[in-house]
Amino acid sequence: MPLRSGRSGRGERSKRRASRALAEAERPPNPGRWPAAPRPRGMKALLTAEIFLVLVGLIMLGLPIAVSMGLTAVFFFVALGETEVLTMVPARMYSSTTSFTLLAIPFFILTGNLMNAGGITHRLFRFAQNLVGHFRGGLGHVVVVSAMIFAGMTGAAVAEAAALGTVQLEGMVKRGFDRKFSAAIVASASTIGPVIPPSIPFVIYGSITGTSVGRLFLGGFVPGFIMGLALMIIVYFVARRRNYPRERRATAGELLDSSLGAVSAVATPVIIIGGMVSGIFTPTEAAVAATVYALILTLFVYREVRIRDLPQILWETLESSVRVLFIISAAGIFGWLLIHQRVPETVITGLMSLSHNPWVVLLIINVILLVLGCFMEGICIMLLTIPVFMPVITRLGIDPVHFGVMMTLNLMVGLLTPPVGMVLYTLASIGKIPVWSLSHELRWHLFALLTVLFLVTFVPGFVTFVPNLVMGSAR
Template identity: 35%
Template sequence: MNVALISTLALLFLLSVPIAVSIGLASITGIHFFSHLPLQVVAQKMVGGLDSFPLLAVPFFILAGQLMSHGGVSQRLVNFAISLIGHRQGGLASACILTCMIFAAISGSSVATTFAVGAILIPAMAKNGYPLPVAAAIQASSAELGVIIPPSVPMILYAISTENSVRQMFIAGIGPGLLIAIALLVMVQIWCRLKGYGLHDKPVTTSVWAAFLKAFWALLLPVIVIGGIYGGVFTPTEAAAVSAVYAFFIGVFVYKELSFRDLPMVFKSAVLTTSTIMLIIAAASLFSFLIGVSGIAATVGDWTRDNFNHKWSFLLFVNGLLFLVGMFIETSAAILILAPILAPIAVSYGVDPIHFGIIIIVNLAMGMITPPLGVNLFAAASVANIRVMAMFKPLLVPVCTLIAALAFITYLPIISLWLRDLSL
């Protein structure tokens, strides 16, 4: 059954069958033709995979991100970021990274971050002399912070699939998220000076205090969510519900840019996104069960221990594997398929499972900006109205920066774990 599962899944991927359908069909094929399990297992495991209280956080965070995206938050965050850093050469590019970092703590989605921030800053950068592919590349790479800085849907999926704490994953993501944001800011400043980008960025006309007051209610949301989780006031699932209610309140009653007529469109978008993710989770739950039954996990574990004598060489191998996987497989599906296999092996090498989860998520996040299936590339290209291939060359600089940051995160566990350990 091992060969049937993997070969069927690979064939369906090559045929561009949707991720969830590919995983489901490969699992059903393995059960029907190569095992003695009844087909009732399909329904049992798929439903069982969704029967999880922490999973309720996923639709709530998605809804909160949609409400904030349509509620006037993006422009206020952009103005605030520009007031902080827009006065120097490359200020707009730096403001793009800073805005993405803040918006990431609201939306939990890199694609939502790309559209919400990119719709404002990509045209602004192009108008001020940045080559359009460069502006799109900066936006796409910055938006990956959407899945690294909590709240993050992939963090929830990793925690559930490996039976770890969502709260600990959220807290552990803060350090790596800040490191990546700082690395991108330094990279942009050096890049702009070497290439002469951003020389025509307009001087800041709004004071930091005035921009802060206008963005105050938006900036308060990540404080409420992360502070509430860190302080033990509420669980991540409860925090997701709080964030959705708060996003609705400020969009409708404070900023007044979200009308009741807009709500059906917002809810529809949130439902479609949630349904896609939930279908992937259900199919991956069945696939993970078959991986355990077929012995693939044990085989991979034995092979790994035979070929890697130390955890550092194992982590190097995992990073290379995940970098390649991220190019071809959607992040959520990759986590749900690979995490249950790789996490126990990592633990056997003495790697903290929370630290390993951060490594997986940061690595797969790079897959969002690497061809051929980088979702952020297509989102940024759509906003910039350019071909995806035009972004390949300028993407080399941010990708190398992210690889360097990943190396620090991988081999310095304290970056991920210091804040988590303080909260225990």
């Protein structure tokens, strides 16, 4: 008898639960709001797709990236009926740019502008010409070596492309190189800039993820040198096939004299990396030290920058810095929307449903980034995708330094691909070459860079060896 009573009680509870479920199903939906989180998996996937479709639509309408991200976030907060969060948007934009690490960005930009205005580019070109100009396709190799050294001063691919293109493009054409090839090698070599430290993308990545910027800087050395070597191989074979000239071999005295002129530029990354690794500087303090060094060098040693030139240099720095930081502030709102609507969880579920193998997931992420790179700027892609991909990377146990360098290298490829490739358009403008014609000439250079990306993705030691050697293992 007691047993029958227990079964009867459980039966009554089951009936009540069924009645509540039926009543909930028959209740008409609230037309003024979307379903509240947590949502069914299909609904979350649909919402994720809608968010990115609206963003892409605004970009295709010609709105700036930062404005597109901000409007997308505001639109979906309103559409979801969560208008109360709109009062927090200004504070969220402000807080996105208050990281002390981000203060390094304007100082790195200023350092590059000072070095460029101070004639460092010409000294690097002369040193590189004496070092590798006697190889087949000499000036092509000179461009690559100059870019690798110049990378230690700028940290931005577009700035490097403009500086190297202005100095070296016409010189290569006068020496018998095809104009399209000359522009292609300058464009592809400029992508080394953000991989060899200092690097603005590394600073942004480290600020968002909390990864050591020093380890990221050290992790970029080997991939950057491999990029340079791969491009020099392409130059050699193209030069042999097209019979491009080589320069005369420099004497030991000429090489020594030019190296003394270039050593001041090489000292810039030494100051930055050495100060950070030794614990003397934070990344921001290292950027300030590099700026002071560049100021002393260009004002008092070389004397090619005058006091009256500084306002223009500072204005150019201000324009570049505000542009980057405005994008970061807008991305802060957009990232807030993604986290609020659990988009990272949706992406994790989707990627994990495809494979639990970290190498397969990295391959998929690379493909996604390469596609995005055709339509968006690298920094914007980084700000949009890091909050989405980092939970996946963490769950799979992938080294964040490895992933950061891989992502940056991937986004550099996007700078060379139409329709949005900034470096592609910069060199097409400087060289007065049709964009699609230059894109065709870049095919072998892109193949070389994609090969390096493949190696960096699937051989993490290329990235992690130097940071682990200098700073010890992070784990």
